[in-house]
Amino acid sequence: MASNGNGSVANGNGSATKGLAKIQTHKKHNGICHDDSVPTVKAQTIDELHSLQRKKSAPTTPVTGSQAPFATLSEEERHKQQLQSISASLASLTRETGPKLVRGDPARQSDAPKVTHVHHHVTPTIAVSDSSLKFTHVLYNLSPAELYEQAIKYEKGSFITSTGALATLSGAKTGRSPRDKRVVKGDLTEDELWWGKGSPNIEMDEHTFMVNRERAVDYLNSLDKVFVNDQFLNWDLENRIKVRIVSARAYHSLFMHNMCIRPTPEELENFGTPDFTIYNAGQFPCNRYTHYMTSSTSIDLNLARREMIILGTQYAGEMKKGLFSVMHYLMPMRQILSLHSGCNMGRDGDVALFFGLSGTGKTTLSTDHNRYLIGDDEHCWGENGVSNIEGGCYAKCIDLSREKEPDIWNAIRFGTVLENVVFDEYDREVDYSDKSVTENTRAAYPIEYIPNAKLPCVGPHPKNVILLACDAFGVLPPVSKLNLAQTMYHFISGYTALVAGTEDGIKEPQATFSACFGAAFIMLHPTKYAAMLAEKMQKHGATGWLVNTGWSAGSYGQGSRIKLQYTRKIIDAIHSGSLLNAEYKKTEIFGLEIPTEVEGVPSEILDPVNTWSNKKAYKETLLKLAGLFKNNFETFTNYKIGKGNNNLTEEILAAGPIF
Ligand SMILES: Nc1ncnc2c1ncn2[C@@H]1O[C@H](COP(=O)(O)OP(=O)(O)OP(=O)(O)O)[C@@H](O)[C@H]1O
């Protein structure tokens, strides 16, 4: 609006004013003066006014820059194609087409009339059912703000915390249910996948999968609305996988919005058919009379159909880790190694991988203020280097403190999903020490919430491969340098003490072995991944390390957990290269090379024997753990690691504890 810059007295057309000049705020060309300086709204009705509040925009990603304007399709045509594709996704066994879908929130009445054009042809003889007469509203790739509103309006237990995060409850399950994860054994998968003892792939047949699929799809179709996320996995563009997640809760949609890679509007426009689809009907149980079902929970993977069904658990980590399993199948088929690891990069481009089971420190230690974060949990290592599979991080929050983990603390803000935390009823301050709901409290946030995230999340070949173990026995050294055979031995063993119930039902630390530091997610035999890792480490000259982030000066109960501050110093020394050239000595039994000094770490803790007052108890505990390693490794002694590489196989077998 034009203003008459030099004050309000002169009225510009030269007409004389008697007495005090009328104060004019602005003036129209026709010379009529108005007292009010505020322009009126451009709306004829209250409804229209409210409609002005919301500007139309497409979903955006804050990540990659290119935001080319839509060119090829009209908005309406694009919506129509999306809905048809989603309807096809939701088609049941008995109906050729899926439900009638309508875009938008059923609570917004104005959305309703737009539906007619997505009406599908139905075969009148079989498809007449009540559910085919109703519409299912599709909330497609909503923004975090919209998902907040949906969650707060419709999902009990959803609240905004004092820092703006969305606090939510995952229901009866507060961790994954590995014993309820099933994989269809069919022509494609029978020979390719790892089955039997030690394998995470509990078999099911195609028919049972379809029974569960029908149950999930019918449940979702019976709802007034479903959430659909179309997103990507893997920052390596050549090996990017398109995923669709159909779910019933805003919590699930926001979780996956944060955890998967968010498409730009342009990428969404050209999304096409997803490579893999999840049907999350987690609120609804499976039918226990169905063959194979041992509980009301079932997470079912069908690689041939490229689908996953979730029944009977609302824990969002099932979706994240279910897709990780899929990547553990798809990527090795392309000679790319999939890794349950964190990953970061120094200023000079030195990349480190952090392997470890749940709770060993992948997220905590890869989130390092002095380094670029590539990702905290799931990566690929291919011809050109490493790439993150995900677009977000999933940090443990129990006992989180601003001082010890500032970057994670600051990432818990608007947009972040906070699972199962306890907060003050009035001011909504979260009490991170409260375990009333679960010890496995979690925050899921987009990776760019970490200030020094490396975008895009890719990096060159790793220089250091750090194996993290949280040793509840307190006998493994805080850090050891490994040769290649030892690295493979410990990678295949995948030792830690499970802490704090990420897997449903486990509350106390206990020794556990999980091949490749992720047996729950691998699809092929562990030696396949191990061979790929050995080959890549050899080729690119990476050094292996074993870091104990667990106990010192006694086992769980007597000793205490190694201070995070010390572990960080150890990791710093690995990154800087100073530890590579330190002085080493060899430990008994495990034959580990341990440094005599690390800057910033008391030297006496570097050899665990020094920290135990009862040396006899130390030796007994060491032998006990060595025995557990030996027992565990027996399953692998008959396997060759890689093709024609017998030497390495023998070296690996010899790289374990000797007693
Ligand atoms: N010395 C230590 N080193 C690393 N972490 C420690 C140490 N002491 C305590 N911790 C705590 O241990 C936890 C490590 O959890 P983190 O989230 O890093 O696990 P993760 O390996 O990423 O597991 P997941 O795969 O389940 O996400 C954090 O809560 C961290 O604060």
Ligand SMILES: O=C([O-])CC(=O)C(=O)O
């Ligand atoms: O999957 C989860 O729920 C958490 C996680 O990262 C793991 O267990 O490795």
Ligand SMILES: [Ca+2]
């Ligand atoms: Ca993590």
Ligand SMILES: [Mn+2]
């Ligand atoms: Mn993990």
